[in-house]
Amino acid sequence: MVCTQVLRWGVALQLVLLSTLSCVAQSDFYRFSLGVGTGVTTSHADVYGSNVSSASKMDVSYYLGQFINVSVNYQQGKVIGGDVYKNIHHRQFVNDFSSIDLNLKLQLGAILQNDESVFLNIMQGLYVGTGIGGIQNRHKNPVRYQLSTGMKFPGYNRSKEMFVPFMAGINFHVPDKLNVTRVLISLNFQGNVVSGEGLDSYDTSGSDYRQGIPDIYTFLNFGISYHFGRPGWLSKR
Secondary structure, eight states, X not given: OHHHHHHHHHHHHHHHHHHGGGSOOOOOEXXXXXXXXXEEEEEESSSSSBOEEEEEEEEEEEEEETTEEEEEEEEEEXXXXXXXXXXXXXXXXXXXXXXEEEEEEEEGGGTOOOSSOHHHHHHTTEEEEEEEXXXXXXXXXXXXXXXXXXXBOOBOSEEEXXXXXXXXXXXXXXXXXXXXXXXXXXXXXXXXXXXXXXXXXXXXXXXXXXXXXXXXXXXXXEEEEEXXXXXXXXXXX
16 A cells, blocks of 8 residues: 555656646756766665665666756665664664666756856756666575574565655756756765565565565765767757
């Protein structure tokens, strides 16, 4: 039920982003960009006690307008959680994951146009986004037996699942000599709502260990992208 509601929110946000294309003003921009980034991951799953790890990313984007883009985003890294000695149920996992998602991002500059204020020009880089993706979970020696009782925890060492990403952050535009964005520096927060039970390797559906929410992992990252290709221009309609 919760995952269905999340999917509905994601679709609704995508429709809102697309609807802005018919009423915003744009200037010159390059159609494509290639970017890389790195940052920290945090887990919020059925293993109490979230832990911080790291991941990296690479993305390719196509710009519908100067401030609106569709991206394919690939990520690889670790999501970890719990502690075999400190966790209340003595559980622990290390997930060497890889994921890919298709997303749509809208920057505030698609709505707010102001060339006279330095502050407002910076604020034009604020953005939100969402999409759909898939994750491959690969767990390294998850704790399968409770130390105090010997009880076995059911689950999967490997799995593939769908997820819905929700993104927010800010882009800093670095123009070239033609005053067209050539380099983009970004600070991005991405929350990923996973559809199944594979993120933490524990299948706790219907058990006392379930926290009552979908498995979620976040990715706070710093990125840089290079813009290239045929220039585009979109006027106000």
